[in-house]
Amino acid sequence: MSDRNIYLDHSATTPVRPEVIEAMMPYFNQRYGNPSSIYSIGRDSKKAIEEARQTVAGAIGAQPREIFFTGSGTEADNWALKGAALANQQKGKHIITTSIEHHAVLHTCQYLERNGFEVTYLPVDIDGLITPEQVKAAIRPDTILISIMFANNEIGTIQPIAEIGKIAKEKGIIFHTDAVQAMGNVSIDVEGMNIDMLSMSAHKFYGPKGIGVLYVKKGVKQSYFIHGGAQERGRRAGTENVPAIVGMAKALEIAIANMDNYNQKLTALRDRTIREIEEKIPFVKLNGHRKDRLPGNVNFSFDFIEGESLLLLLDMKGIAASSGSACTSGSLDPSHVLLAIGLPHETAHGSLRISFGEENTDADVDYLMEVLPGIVQRLREMSPLYEAHCKQQETQVTV
Amino acid sequence: MYSEKVLDHFSNPRNVGEIVDADGVGQVGNPKCGDIMKMYLKIEDNIIVDAKFKTFGCGAAVATSSMATELVKGKTVQEALEITNQAVAEALDGLPPVKMHCSNLAEEAIKSAIEDYRMKNGLIDEDSSCNVCCKRCEDVHHAIDVEE
Numbered sequence: 001m002s003d004r005n006i007y008l009d010h011s012a013t014t015p016v017r018p019e020v021i022e023a024m025m026p027y028f029n030q031r032y033g034n035p036s037s038i039y040s041i042g043r044d045s046k047k048a049i050e051e052a053r054q055t056v057a058g059a060i061g062a063q064p065r066e067i068f069f070t071g072s073g074t075e076a077d078n079w080a081l082k083g084a085a086l087a088n089q090q091k092g093k094h095i096i097t098t099s100i101e102h103h104a105v106l107h108t109c110q111y112l113e114r115n116g117f118e119v120t121y122l123p124v125d126i127d128g129l130i131t132p133e134q135v136k137a138a139i140r141p142d143t144i145l146i147s148i149m150f151a152n153n154e155i156g157t158i159q160p161i162a163e164i165g166k167i168a169k170e171k172g173i174i175f176h177t178d179a180v181q182a183m184g185n186v187s188i189d190v191e192g193m194n195i196d197m198l199s200m201s202a203h204k205f206y207g208p209k210g211i212g213v214l215y216v217k218k219g220v221k222q223s224y225f226i227h228g229g230a231q232e233r234g235r236r237a238g239t240e241n242v243p244a245i246v247g248m249a250k251a252l253e254i255a256i257a258n259m260d261n262y263n264q265k266l267t268a269l270r271d272r273t274i275r276e277i278e279e280k281i282p283f284v285k286l287n288g289h290r291k292d293r294l295p296g297n298v299n300f301s302f303d304f305i306e307g308e309s310l311l312l313l314l315d316m317k318g319i320a321a322s323s324g325s326a327c328t329s330g331s332l333d334p335s336h337v338l339l340a341i342g343l344p345h346e347t348a349h350g351s352l353r354i355s356f357g358e359e360n361t362d363a364d365v366d367y368l369m370e371v372l373p374g375i376v377q378r379l380r381e382m383s384p385l386y387e388a389h390c391k392q393q394e395t396q397v398t399v
Numbered sequence: 400m401y402s403e404k405v406l407d408h409f410s411n412p413r414n415v416g417e418i419v420d421a422d423g424v425g426q427v428g429n430p431k432c433g434d435i436m437k438m439y440l441k442i443e444d445n446i447i448v449d450a451k452f453k454t455f456g457c458g459a460a461v462a463t464s465s466m467a468t469e470l471v472k473g474k475t476v477q478e479a480l481e482i483t484n485q486a487v488a489e490a491l492d493g494l495p496p497v498k499m500h501c502s503n504l505a506e507e508a509i510k511s512a513i514e515d516y517r518m519k520n521g522l523i524d525e526d527s528s529c530n531v532c533c534k535r536c537e538d539v540h541h542a543i544d545v546e547e
Contacts, residue, residue, distance in 0.1 A: 306433055308457035309409070316410060334433065346430030346455075382415045382461070384426060384437040384453040 004318030010357030017206040023250040027243040045242045052249030061189040068214045068232045073180040073201030074104040076214035079225040080176045080197045081108045084145045087223040092142025093117045099340040127289040128157035145174045150182035154337040155288030156297025165194030184255035196220045207251030211244035266295035269356045273298045296356035304386035305350045305379040313375045324351040402492040408462035416451045425511025434460040438508040447471045459498035467505035
């Protein structure tokens with residue numbers, strides 16, 4: 001095992017900022033009042049939530065009353081889709097989404113299909129992009145909802161959200177975007193982009209886990225999600241997670257204030273890594289759009305090798321990264337995103353996702369590039385696919 | 400999630416490579432499922448004197464390949480055929496449940512290489528086609544309840 005410890009998986013989660021922890025701490029055992037209580041420490045908690053709501057609203061150009069706290073980004077996606085489907089089914093039962101959504105959206109769509117809704121899954125191009133024209137062409141008289149992710153969690157591709165929002169608005173269809181990966185990386189203005197619903201999750205931008213937000217534009221027909229008390233105006237009942245709500249707002253406030261510097265720094269690390277992998281390692285393919293991608297996202301396929309093995313060897317060198325290989329995805333199939341951009345199964349199994357974050361430096365890229373080519377070569381040398389490839393090359397040369 | 404022994408056989412795999420004048424070669428698996436194992440056997444007087452492998456696959460696939468080659472060396476062909484996937488997994492101090500199919504791959508690779516050896520040496524009928532091909536792609540990999 002290595003004494004290095006380099007974290008390159010910020011799309012999975014991020015460390016909580018010290019300032020965020022500091023902001024959260026009083027709400028565990030000093031200002032612990034239930035926000036629904038009438039006495040002073042209850043009111044303190046209530047006030048903290050409303051301030052946080054204001055901060056979150058300000059970050060995306062929304063009104064505070066349009067912000068609803070949830071337990072995760074997944075919950076926000078579930079609520080957005082199920083809630084809008086249920087509330088608008090009189091109008092129609094057709095939903096449009098893409099084939100590369102996060103499972104929080106895809107599996108919710110499949111659930112809705114089992115319950116009488118129809119879903120169109122738009123295919124993407126080799127870069128993982130959909131076009132506004134595709135969305136337009138898929139719209140039917142009974143379409144009630146369009147849900148398209150802002151940026152992809154695996155390949156980092158950023159969709160033309162504002163243009164899609166414009167189309168949805170023209171047609172009077174509710175437009176939801178899963179912005180879990182985009183938040184803190186991309187400027188988002190729900191008014192200017194005509195977004196009706198948006199999901200986000202705090203732990204992707206240096207906030208705590210277990211807290212998310214669903215933005216629902218005023219006037220959008222949405223059913224209540226969790227029934228119980230009056231929390232979140234009765235739409236999402238349950239005593240609020242006050243420390244996490246406070247932490248989320250603090251994290252978002254810092255992320256928005258630092259976004260330009262943060263993006264600049266991550267983009268430089270990203271582009272350097274892409275360039276060096278392409279220079280130093282043969283038989284690789286960059287997945288995702290070269291320019292329209294998240295600033296910290298690098299995703300490559302390495303021919304002839306399998307992703308989990310790659311991750312294990314990187315881990316032994318002290319590097320934490322991620323893969324779309326079946327062995328890490330929870331099924332026998334490799335990532336649905338990599339298959340959707342047209343990779344053959346065996347190539348999709350050999351993918352590596354690196355996602356940079358705040359604490360990464362050029363020295364981390366130096367070290368990565370010191371160990372990665374050797375690891376790839378080592379796995380190739382034990383791969384029957386590489387052996388077959390080399391023999392084929394030899395034959396061609398001899399012929 | 401992996402035992403020390405699995406990690407050891409993964410990071411220091413035994414017998415990686417090929418045997419140029421192998422007496423039996425077997426390849427099982429499918430790139431679609433994400434794992435392929437190729438096993439080379441050197442057999443003298445019915446005894447497996449050497450074994451090597453190449454594997455495309457996850458940590459468990461590499462470790463089971465390594466262990467399988469260790470287990471067959473020195474055994475008679477008949478003894479090698481009796482090695483079960485369970486035995487390979489046990490020799491590695493167990494595999495996570497979702498990785499048990501990787502040990503099937505090792506058992507199949509041994510059987511397939513021996514089948515090849517027997518074919519080449521006229522020890523079985525030409526038309527007795529190998530029936531060790533894997534059905535692993537149909538295995539349930541991870542336990543997720545299916546919602547009705």
